[in-house]
Structures are given as structure tokens and as C-alpha cells.
Amino acid sequence: MRRQPQPLSRPLERAPRQVPRVAAPLTSAWRRVLVPLALAVVVAGCAAKGPQPACPTVDVINDLHRTTVFAAGGAGDPAAVSHTLRIADFSAQCVYRKNAITLPVTVTLSAQRGPVNDGGRAPGRYFVAVLNAQDAVITKRVFDVDLAFKEGAQAVFSDEVTLTLPFAAAADLDGWRVLIGLQLSAEALAYNRRLRDPR
16 A cells, blocks of 8 residues: 555544444455455455454544535635535445455445536545554555536445455454545645534
8 A cells, every 4th residue: 555544533423333244255346455454365265163253343434524625716615616525325244254354345425516616527535444443543545536427416426345354363353443534635624624613
């Protein structure tokens, strides 16, 4: 990974979802693959015998779930909005393999066209990060997206990322979490926080 892990802010947008557990190999091909530990060897096939680790929780970070993009020089002006982009939904499912959990995560993004969006597109970036029980970032990867307003003022896009989390013992992944958010500039993050707390 070219990007260095970055600390993530809290609180979370919603209570962590309980991730379904499935003891079966995956058959689908996923568009993007994120392997947190580069030296891990993942063996497809039947689930490991003995105790299995709990599935990591998956959630969206509160202040990083949406962004408003303004035209140059128009920051904060509603008349200068190019588009808004938000994480509209996500889903995840734990699949147990031999000595590893495979966790496909689907992220759905929604964009709203603004009054000065002449290009018909809503570019943005989102990330998926894995944290251990001590809240240390094990890995973080950023993905570019570019939604097109084909008809009307809204656009929706779904992306799939697969995490592979190796373990030697059931306790190895205790307290691990997967966090999703939009990759924002300091200015965009500050704007979100002003909207949440205008004081």
C-alpha cells in the first residue's frame, strides 16, 4: 500500500452491525481485493476446525459519511455546490476459511447534483480501514469513484471490497473493527462538523 495508515475519528454514525457468519468458500469474483496482512497465505476450502473468531464489526464514521463539493472560490455557498456525496448504505458477510476470515464489504454511494455541476459527474474517494482491539490501524486503502448523472439529479454506485483476515487462534481477531468513510480534506471535514454543530 502506498498510503500510510491514518488515525480515524469517532463516534460512529450508527451502532455496529452484526455481521452474518458463513462457513463456506466464496465462489464469486470480487472487483477489489484488500489483504490486510501482506505475508498471509489464505487457503480456500472448508472452514477451520475448533473455535472460530468473532466476525469484526463494520461501520461508517460519523463525520466522514458525507461531503459537499463546491465550485472553486465558493466554499460554504449553497449556490456554488457542485455535488454532494454520501455513503448511503453498506453490507458485509463473514465467510470462514482455513485460518482466515474472508469479509466481502459492499459500499453504496449516493450523489446529488448541485446548481453549478455542468460536467454531469460526481467524483470522490472513500476508504476501508481495519483496526485491531487497541484501535491501531492495521491497514487502510482509499478508492476513487466517479458517479455519473445520467438522468436527473441523483446517481447511485455500489462497490465491493474483500478483506482477508488471517488468524492462528480464535482470540486473534477479538475486538477488530472495519471502518468505512469518505476520504476528505481538512476543510471538508470541518464543514461537516459545522453542519452537525453550528455553534
